[in-house]
Amino acid sequence: MLPALPDAKLMWLFGGVLFLLIVSTFIGGILKERHRGDSSRATIDNLNARIRAWWKMCAIFAVSLLIGRVGSLVLFAIISFLALREYMTLVPTRRGDHRTLFWSFFVIMPLQYYLVGIQWYGFFAIMIPVLAFIFVPSSIAIYGDTEHFLERAAKIQFGLMVCAYCLSHAPALLLLKIPGFEGLDARLLLYLVIVDQMSDVLQYAWGKLIGKHKIAWRVSPNKTWEGFVGGVLSATALGAALWWVTPFTPLQSAGMSFTICILGFAGGLVMSAIKRDIGIKDFGVVIEGHGGILDRIDSLCFAAPIFFHLVRYYFVP
Amino acid sequence: MSEGVHPIASLLAAVARGITGVQVQWAGCEPSERQRIYFANHTSHLDFVVLWSALPSEIRARTRPIAAKDYWEETPLRRYLAENVFKALLVERGAMAKAKSPEEAKFVGRMLIEDMAAALGQRNSLIFFPEGTRGSGEKVGEFRAGLYHLALRRPDVELVPAYLENMNRILPKGEFLPVPMLSLLTFGMPMQVEPGEQKETFLERAREAVSSLRRIGSA
Numbered sequence: 001m002l003p004a005l006p007d008a009k010l011m012w013l014f015g016g017v018l019f020l021l022i023v024s025t026f027i028g029g030i031l032k033e034r035h036r037g038d039s040s041r042a043t044i045d046n047l048n049a050r051i052r053a054w055w056k057m058c059a060i061f062a063v064s065l066l067i068g069r070v071g072s073l074v075l076f077a078i079i080s081f082l083a084l085r086e087y088m089t090l091v092p093t094r095r096g097d098h099r100t101l102f103w104s105f106f107v108i109m110p111l112q113y114y115l116v117g118i119q120w121y122g123f124f125a126i127m128i129p130v131l132a133f134i135f136v137p138s139s140i141a142i143y144g145d146t147e148h149f150l151e152r153a154a155k156i157q158f159g160l161m162v163c164a165y166c167l168s169h170a171p172a173l174l175l176l177k178i179p180g181f182e183g184l185d186a187r188l189l190l191y192l193v194i195v196d197q198m199s200d201v202l203q204y205a206w207g208k209l210i211g212k213h214k215i216a217w218r219v220s221p222n223k224t225w226e227g228f229v230g231g232v233l234s235a236t237a238l239g240a241a242l243w244w245v246t247p248f249t250p251l252q253s254a255g256m257s258f259t260i261c262i263l264g265f266a267g268g269l270v271m272s273a274i275k276r277d278i279g280i281k282d283f284g285v286v287i288e289g290h291g292g293i294l295d296r297i298d299s300l301c302f303a304a305p306i307f308f309h310l311v312r313y314y315f316v317p
Numbered sequence: 318m319s320e321g322v323h324p325i326a327s328l329l330a331a332v333a334r335g336i337t338g339v340q341v342q343w344a345g346c347e348p349s350e351r352q353r354i355y356f357a358n359h360t361s362h363l364d365f366v367v368l369w370s371a372l373p374s375e376i377r378a379r380t381r382p383i384a385a386k387d388y389w390e391e392t393p394l395r396r397y398l399a400e401n402v403f404k405a406l407l408v409e410r411g412a413m414a415k416a417k418s419p420e421e422a423k424f425v426g427r428m429l430i431e432d433m434a435a436a437l438g439q440r441n442s443l444i445f446f447p448e449g450t451r452g453s454g455e456k457v458g459e460f461r462a463g464l465y466h467l468a469l470r471r472p473d474v475e476l477v478p479a480y481l482e483n484m485n486r487i488l489p490k491g492e493f494l495p496v497p498m499l500s501l502l503t504f505g506m507p508m509q510v511e512p513g514e515q516k517e518t519f520l521e522r523a524r525e526a527v528s529s530l531r532r533i534g535s536a
Contacts, residue, residue: 081497085338089499095453095489101496 009245010065010187017058017194024051043208057296061193065186069174070117072189076171077113079297084109084163086294090278091155096145100136100156108132109164116168119175128165133157162271163294166301169308176308178247178315187245188311192260195239196303199261200268202238203231220272232261247315256310260303267302271295322378323402330370330377333363337487337500341371344530345506346477348373352442353475353507355380356464358527359446360454360485363495365403368444368479371502380442383433385410385450406436410449430466437471447523454485457528460520468510468519478505478523480530503530 028048035044064075088101108128115124137153170192174185181188207227215223239257243250271294333339357368365382372380386407389399399405408429416422437443445467447460468476482501488494505526510519 085497085499088496089483093486095485098486098489098492098496099494102494105497 007184007187010184010190013187013190013194013242013245014062017062021051021055021058024054061190065190068186069171072171072174072186073113073117076167077110079293080109080113080164080167081105082293083167083297083301084159086292087159087163088156090275091159092278093156094145094147094152096143097140097152097156099143100139103135103139104132104156104160104164108135108160112164112168113171116172116175121175124168124172128160132160136160162301166305167297169305170300172308173311176312176316178311179317181247181315188247191239191242191246192304192307193300194242195235195257195260196264196300198238199231199235199264200299201231202234203227203265206230206234216269219269219276223269228265232258232265235261256307259310260307263303263306264299267299270302271298322374323404325398325402326369329366329402333366334370336495336497337363337367337484338497339367339371339500339502342501342503344503346475346504348376349475350376351475352437352440352471352473353477354437354443354445354464354467355477355479355504356445356447356523356527357479357481358454358457359448359451360481360490361451361488363488364446364451364481364484365444367481367484367500368502369403376442379440380444381406381436382444383408383436383446406432406443408432426462426466429463430470433463433467434470437474442474447520451490452485453490454483457524460524462516462520464523465510465516465519472509475507476509476523477507478526478530479503480505480527480532482532501532503532505530 028044028051031044032048035041060075064071084105088104093101112124112127115127136156137149140149140153140156170189173188173192176185176188178185178188203223204227206229207222207224210230211224211227213225214221215225215228217223236254236258239260240250240254242257243253246253246256248256355368357364365384369377369380369382382403382405384399384405384407386409389395389405389407399407412425412429413422416425433443445464447464448458449461450458452458464476468474480503482503483498484500486498487496487500508523508526514522
């Protein structure tokens with residue numbers, strides 16, 4: 001049921017996001033004016049395109065949160081579907097995987113979200129790691145194509161884990177029953193998404209401004225130590241400053257945010273490594289127009305399950 | 318033949334676009350109301366609908382597929398889809414092989430080309446899968462001679478190669494349920510039969526024109 005008036009702190013958070021969007025749009029506009037026709041033009045156009053995309057993403061996310069639990073669940077289910085689609089398009093599969101893939105998209109993935117919806121924690125927690133883990137190789141084996149068998153089974157399972165299982169932990173925050181925090185769990189989901197995404201944005205910003213020393217340049221040429229440290233520290237500070245929307249103390253909130261940032265970084269790095277391995281440039285054209293949803297949520301996929309379990313372990317009796 | 322697109326055709330096109338998330342690239346030409354023969358690789362039952370749905374709606378209304386009679390006349394539903402919904406020109410596969418004498422084969426072949434030329438008429442375009450059957454998607458198969466003869470019969474019509482990517486993974490031969498992977502459709506540069514060009518040379522050139530549009534896994 002919708003509360004008559006959504007809680008004030010949630011509105012403050014939305015206001016903060018709106019403020020950030022307005023400020024960044026303003027800065028983007030100024031940069032565009034100043035650098036008309038010089039060499040940094042491409043970077044600035046890209047920045048402004050990103051800001052426009054952020055407006056849309058924030059609007060969609062805000063609407064889904066305001067609708068309530070079902071809204072968030074449907075939104076994340078759609079994101080999972082699109083991410084899994086991008087992933088499976090990229091990963092080489094064979095003819096013999098067809099039915100397993102069909103099941104992955106139309107049964108396993110929706111079932112995972114259904115389980116969040118009916119709040120069946122025990123089943124939700126084991127569905128993909130246990131049941132799908134057994135189902136995927138078995139169904140491939142029944143078809144009888146043994147070439148690259150282990151690789152194929154592993155790749156499908158990995159896709160399900162990242163795109164469906166891990167990501168479903170974000171809306172699953174809404175089913176945690178934290179004493180004194182009843183009905184306010186939308187804030188926790190928003191907190192996770194803000195810290196995680198701001199960590200990405202701040203790492204990008206710090207990297208662009210002062211980035212020099214590359215981290216793992218083979219995997220992701222744009223990641224630098226300066227971007228990483230600056231981004232993680234500033235996003236952690238931001239997260240700590242948002243303690244008042246969470247059930248955490250400021251120090252706990254800093255710890256949670258720091259964890260989210262580090263895991264987000266790991267998620268981004270792992271997905272970059274996969275893209276390098278597959279040789280994504282061949283597939284770039286396919287993904288480009290679709291905005292690369294997996295690129296946007298890779299950090300969230302790693303941060304969400306750990307954040308979920310930390311909250312569940314420490315704050316749910 | 319009545320003008321306009323059958324509503325079921327529009328619906329199926331929308332569904333096919335949704336399933337395949339197809340991105341369309343006009344790499345070698347622009348959409349045009351000129352009469353054309355679009356010829357593409359063939360790996361899936363969705364190929365035609367996806368290619369057709371990629372065309373602007375005014376062009377769609379007068380673009381007809383060429384399809385295999387034996388398959389599309391097998392059940393009443395298929396027949397309805399082929400004849401009423403997509404206004405397909407149904408041709409008999411292997412009709413020439415069934416002929417008893419070379420003369421008869423030649424005659425049957427000529428009739429087929431005449432049918433296709435009639436289907437083109439003064440304003441229609443055709444969608445053509447010159448491999449004649451669905452392949453596995455690994456490489457583009459040999460082209461049948463129909464494209465060559467039709468091109469000679471109607472030299473005024475542009476031949477536009479197209480490559481459909483990933484369709485064999487979305488709905489491969491022998492499967493009923495699609496997997497919603499992303500696909501890519503690339504239209505290439507229009508081509509024609511060169512003066513004096515031999516059948517085999519042209520067909521190989523046309524096949525090459527299609528397979529050179531492949532972006533993924535071509536290395």
